[in-house]
Amino acid sequence: MAVYHLNHLRQLEAESVFVIREVAAQFERPSLLFSGGKDSIVMLHLARKAFWPARLPFPLLHIDTGHNFQETLDYRDQLVESIGARLVVGSVQESIDKGRAVEEQGYNASRNVLQTVTLLDTIEEHKFDVCLGGGRRDEEKARAKERFFSHRDEFGQWDPKNQRPELWNLFNGRKRQGEHFRVFPLSNWTEMDVWQYILQENIEMPSLYFSHDRDVFVRDGVILAYSPIMKLKDSEKVVNMHVRFRTIGDMTCTGATVSNANTLEDIISEVAASRVTERGGRFDDKRSDAAMEDRKKEGYF
Amino acid sequence: MSTETKGYLDMELLRFTTAGSVDDGKSTLIGRLLYDTKSIFEDQYDAIKKASEQRGEEGVNLALLTDGLRAEREQGITIDVAYRYFATPKRKFIIADTPGHIQYTRNMVTGASTANLAIILVDARKGVIEQTRRHAFIASLLKIPHLVICVNKMDLVDYSQEVYENIQRDFKNFSSKLEVFDIRFIPISALMGDNVVDKSDRMPWYKGLALLDMLEAIHISSDENMVDCRFPVQYVIRPYSDEFHDYRGYAGRIAGGIFKPGDKVMVLPSGFTSRIASIDTFDGPVDEAFPPMSVTIRLEDEIDISRGDMIVRENNLPSVSQDFDVIICWMNEKKLVPGGKYFIRHTTREARCIVRELRYKVDINTLHRNEEDKSIGLNDIARISLRTTQPFFFDKYRINRNTGSVILVDEATNETVGAGMIV
Numbered sequence: 001m002a003v004y005h006l007n008h009l010r011q012l013e014a015e016s017v018f019v020i021r022e023v024a025a026q027f028e029r030p031s032l033l034f035s036g037g038k039d040s041i042v043m044l045h046l047a048r049k050a051f052w053p054a055r056l057p058f059p060l061l062h063i064d065t066g067h068n069f070q071e072t073l074d075y076r077d078q079l080v081e082s083i084g085a086r087l088v089v090g091s092v093q094e095s096i097d098k099g100r101a102v103e104e105q106g107y108n109a110s111r112n113v114l115q116t117v118t119l120l121d122t123i124e125e126h127k128f129d130v131c132l133g134g135g136r137r138d139e140e141k142a143r144a145k146e147r148f149f150s151h152r153d154e155f156g157q158w159d160p161k162n163q164r165p166e167l168w169n170l171f172n173g174r175k176r177q178g179e180h181f182r183v184f185p186l187s188n189w190t191e192m193d194v195w196q197y198i199l200q201e202n203i204e205m206p207s208l209y210f211s212h213d214r215d216v217f218v219r220d221g222v223i224l225a226y227s228p229i230m231k232l233k234d235s236e237k238v239v240n241m242h243v244r245f246r247t248i249g250d251m252t253c254t255g256a257t258v259s260n261a262n263t264l265e266d267i268i269s270e271v272a273a274s275r276v277t278e279r280g281g282r283f284d285d286k287r288s289d290a291a292m293e294d295r296k297k298e299g300y301f
Numbered sequence: 302m303s304t305e306t307k308g309y310l311d312m313e314l315l316r317f318t319t320a321g322s323v324d325d326g327k328s329t330l331i332g333r334l335l336y337d338t339k340s341i342f343e344d345q346y347d348a349i350k351k352a353s354e355q356r357g358e359e360g361v362n363l364a365l366l367t368d369g370l371r372a373e374r375e376q377g378i379t380i381d382v383a384y385r386y387f388a389t390p391k392r393k394f395i396i397a398d399t400p401g402h403i404q405y406t407r408n409m410v411t412g413a414s415t416a417n418l419a420i421i422l423v424d425a426r427k428g429v430i431e432q433t434r435r436h437a438f439i440a441s442l443l444k445i446p447h448l449v450i451c452v453n454k455m456d457l458v459d460y461s462q463e464v465y466e467n468i469q470r471d472f473k474n475f476s477s478k479l480e481v482f483d484i485r486f487i488p489i490s491a492l493m494g495d496n497v498v499d500k501s502d503r504m505p506w507y508k509g510l511a512l513l514d515m516l517e518a519i520h521i522s523s524d525e526n527m528v529d530c531r532f533p534v535q536y537v538i539r540p541y542s543d544e545f546h547d548y549r550g551y552a553g554r555i556a557g558g559i560f561k562p563g564d565k566v567m568v569l570p571s572g573f574t575s576r577i578a579s580i581d582t583f584d585g586p587v588d589e590a591f592p593p594m595s596v597t598i599r600l601e602d603e604i605d606i607s608r609g610d611m612i613v614r615e616n617n618l619p620s621v622s623q624d625f626d627v628i629i630c631w632m633n634e635k636k637l638v639p640g641g642k643y644f645i646r647h648t649t650r651e652a653r654c655i656v657r658e659l660r661y662k663v664d665i666n667t668l669h670r671n672e673e674d675k676s677i678g679l680n681d682i683a684r685i686s687l688r689t690t691q692p693f694f695f696d697k698y699r700i701n702r703n704t705g706s707v708i709l710v711d712e713a714t715n716e717t718v719g720a721g722m723i724v
Binding site for chain 2: 003004005006007008010011012013014015017018021022024025048049050051052053054055137138144145160161163164165166167168169170172174175176187188190192193
């Protein structure tokens with residue numbers, strides 16, 4: 001007798017595809033937040049599966065901090081072209097030039113927080129009523145209570161104490177004029193699931209995830225990539241190291257790890273053996289115990 | 302690919318919910334499962350250790366792992382369902398951890414709606430109490446296929462077989478009134494780790510499995526309905542490209558039964574019949590599709606089909622009606638209005654409905670039906686009769702959770718106010 005059973009990756013895939021199709025069906029103007037990181041790459045892959053053989057029925061939205069790794073931008077442009085997707089870019093530099101956002105000062109200045117301004121402005125300009133995001137509940141404790149369909153008021157704010165209950169697979173995307181949603185199809189995926197799936201599907205990844213030689217410096221125990229935009233303290237020295245990135249965000253706040261992992265199998269073994277969360281290398285989360293929750297309430301992803 | 306990596310790629314997924322209050326040692330149990338399966342990372346552990354010290358608590362408070370929101374940590378309470386993840390080489394687990402006291406029913410119903418299994422914690426010193434009965438009733442109402450009763454704090458009753466067996470007997474006496482077919486019992490001490498991950502040698506009289514072994518072994522692949530073919534159409538795919546000029550596919554998730562190319566099918570509500578031309582996926586066509594797969598079905602004939610329609614087998618139809626009864630769990634402070642109108646969502650169909658009649662309210666502690674009390678507020682459970690603006694295609698919830706569940710949405714606030722199970 002045949003065994004009717006899907007392995008965990010196929011189950012997660014089926015759930016995510018269902019959620020992405022639900023977004024296309026329930027909303028007028030969706031967009032898919034694409035950062036060039038592994039989660040958004042997997043989400044895009046799932047979105048292509050959801051609508052095949054048709055093209056994506058919505059554009060990708062990239063919030064460009066102006067401090068991205070060049071490898072990320074190259075990967076993005078190549079991918080967009082190969083799948084024939086539409087790309088909308090919201091520029092943090094433009095928000096700063098227009099006076100909508102003010103650049104942080106000091107050594108740990110980051111444009112991570114400023115992204116929120118640009119994101120909300122871009123959503124308004126293009127009248128997006130929903131953004132698909134690659135957030136996962138295992139990433140951070142504030143995200144553990146996030147819904148698949150996360151309601152945001154007209155200011156883009158998240159009210160964690162007053163979330164809509166989410167039952168079975170019945171997603172409620174009803175909203176008033178001016179309100180919008182963030183939807184997280186990867187809610188139930190872990191970092192391990194994401195890498196296993198990348199391996200199973202043989203998805204091409206940006207070179208930053210694999211071990212390479214790079215000029216770096218160490219700040220507060222975190223290895224940061226050196227670039228002319230980074231302000232170094234006197235005590236900090238640039239050295240060349242063999243590293244890779246576990247998460248990819250803005251250059252100013254994404255830490256690297258010393259690693260020899262060159263293949264997806266190597267990365268999976270490394271993730272399995274790791275005793276620190278992937279966001280342990282993120283400067284943006286270290287600002288306070290509730291840094292992520294505070295940013296989310298203001299309209300961050 | 303190494304065998305190790307291959308193994309990782311072929312795990313099963315088990316979703317479970319945990320019921321019990323902080324006093325029952327629920328957080329300790331979850332903390333232990335996560336900690337002993339190495340699912341807590343060092344930086345997470347250090348962070349909660351630091352936070353516990355700041356709060357002046359003795360030891361490391363594992364509840365802080367799941368109480369992620371600022372307000373929760375400030376008030377020392379759990380507000381909302383938290384989802385936690387861990388894996389063993391055999392299975393990946395998703396825990397819906399539901400808080401004990403506040404808005405209990407609302408949260409447990411939410412967590413239970415997608416669970417294959419519920420763990421109910423019983424304090425060995427207190428035995429089966431009102432709360433235990435309430436948890437078991439909600440689990441049976443939501444038709445969670447498997448129930449594991451963990452008799453916790455066995456260390457505080459000298460690992461007594463007699464205490465354990467009395468609790469087991471009390472629970473069985475009560476649960477014979479419930480519709481749960483798979484109930485198991487384990488004596489544990491979450492604090493000491495007895496029978497959680499490893500079999501304890503302090504209770505040689507217990508011949509069963511440790512909790513984690515049981516979670517890995519319970520047979521879950523027959524939890525879905527593989528008999529009654531149900532395919533709610535979610536989205537119509539029309540590529541309008543040169544290559545796929547005439548392509549018209551119906552995308553959705555199999556809600557029940559097994560579909561195959563060549564099957565003779567009927568489309569509801571039109572009643573037109575056709576055959577399945579192919580079942581497509583991005584990775585190529587498949588020979589069979591079953592729950593919970595997301596696929597795209599093409600039919601041999603051109604029929605007008607849109608979102609909310611349902612593809613079924615001609616000789617096995619769901620109920621088709623605008624009138625049905627549901628057991629409703631009320632999820633909102635704003636009370637249910639008899640005679641009131643709501644949006645209603647069922648599979649991929651949305652309509653409006655009117656609450657025609659409030660039949661009775663259920664006392665979740667005694668299971669007594671109260672026909673006099675007409676006030677249904679937050680956390681209340683009742684049986685109501687609905688009429689919808691268009692026909693729904695449904696099964697009884699006990700036959701199929703996918704096609705037997707509805708949510709009610711408030712027309713003014715758009716909030717999800719009720720969770721209904723069709724009877």
